[in-house]
Ligand SMILES: Nc1ncnc2c1ncn2[C@@H]1O[C@H](COP(=O)(O)OP(=O)(O)OP(=O)(O)O)[C@@H](O)[C@H]1O
């Protein structure tokens with residue numbers, strides 16, 4: 001809230017004092033409306049909807065306390081600042097017991113007396129409003145648009161253009177860059193009435209993926225005890241988000257292509273053709289084009305998917321924006337953990353901007369969460385963030401990241417005595433994506 005949006009209604013039957021208060025507060029930047037008559041002031045409240053009411057206590061027709069009582073009936077939280085002559089300070093104290101925020105005495109010894117009293121109430125309301133906003137942010141999984149797109153404003157423009165259309169969108173970006181988040185934002189901006197349904201093609205075992213996507217009829221296979229709708233059907237008129245789309249088997253790629261071409265599919269075990277209106281958004285951290293060249297991904301599917309590609313750059317390519325993003329994450333995480341928001345000192349912020357963030361914003365979130373938990377004072381203490389030298393150059397980074405990941409997987413396999421299931425759990429990834437990586441890195 002800004003001062004020019006902070007509305008103050010003043011009621012004082014003493015015209016000269018009313019004008020003085022009005023002038024002082026208008027000069028401070030507030031919006032002020034003054035009244036000498038209580039009835040008129042009461043009538044104006046609904047329309048003007050003040051943030052603060054300043055009222056004289058002693059007035060002929062209706063005194064300040066009655067005036068406050070009347071308005072508190074409508075809005076219990078309304079803030080009142082009482083104005084009182086020296087002689088009636090006790091009445092002012094009485095008024096505060098009845099819910100006035102503060103009082104000042106008249107005549108004013110100093111304009112600051114009024115300025116300070118009002119500014120305290122203004123600041124308190126501003127903080128409450130900010131907290132309320134933060135709380136709503138805390139319960140939504142979507143950060144404010146300025147934060148999500150800081151440093152990648154061009155993407156926001158693309159999204160605004162494409163969101164309301166039916167076009168298929170594909171999001172390219174390393175892990176943790178915000179692909180899922182941006183897919184949700186596209187859906188929210190699309191104006192579609194149906195839900196946002198997501199499915200991670202790498203997290204679901206290949207054999208189940210098909211029935212998850214298309215659904216099945218009772219008896220379609222052993223274990224299909226009743227009919228089940230697939231994600232395409234569940235998405236209805238909404239959006240279906242296919243994450244890690246490169247991980248589809250060739251058979252599934254063919255079925256998926258058919259959906260993109262004629263917008264129809266069949267449940268497993270059924271000949272009934274079902275039409276889908278769901279908007280398709282896909283995402284991958286792979287270079288699909290190269291996979292096509294390596295014959296690992298269908299070329300025709302690639303062209304169907306690549307209608308509206310959006311490249312989300314890694315965090316290290318938007319370093320100037322790390323402070324904004326980090327400050328936001330600190331605020332939200334502190335609030336979520338019920339802690340006072342901590343400051344990030346310039347030195348600590350340097351650490352955050354120098355580091356190359358292979359896990360991008362998700363890694364930044366994890367580092368900040370750990371730091372918020374362990375930092376005792378008002379300043380955030382970060383762990384050492386080690387950046388191997390080779391990672392500073394483009395190609396080296398990818399190669400190095402691979403070798404770090406490979407080592408981590410090997411170590412996990414050694415620790416778990418070769419159990420892939422336990423190793424996947426230890427690494428916090430799905431069994432399928434562990435198996436995929438084992439194959440990819442040639443770990444034996
Ligand atoms: N600009 C941002 N500001 C704050 N938080 C963000 C921002 N972008 C992403 N995040 C958060 O970072 C986390 C990772 O984002 P998200 O899950 O969308 O990444 P992803 O690219 O889908 O990752 P993956 O490849 O692992 O699926 C989420 O918690 C998300 O809310």
Ligand SMILES: [Mg+2]
Pocket residue numbers: 179180181243
């Ligand atoms: Mg994701």
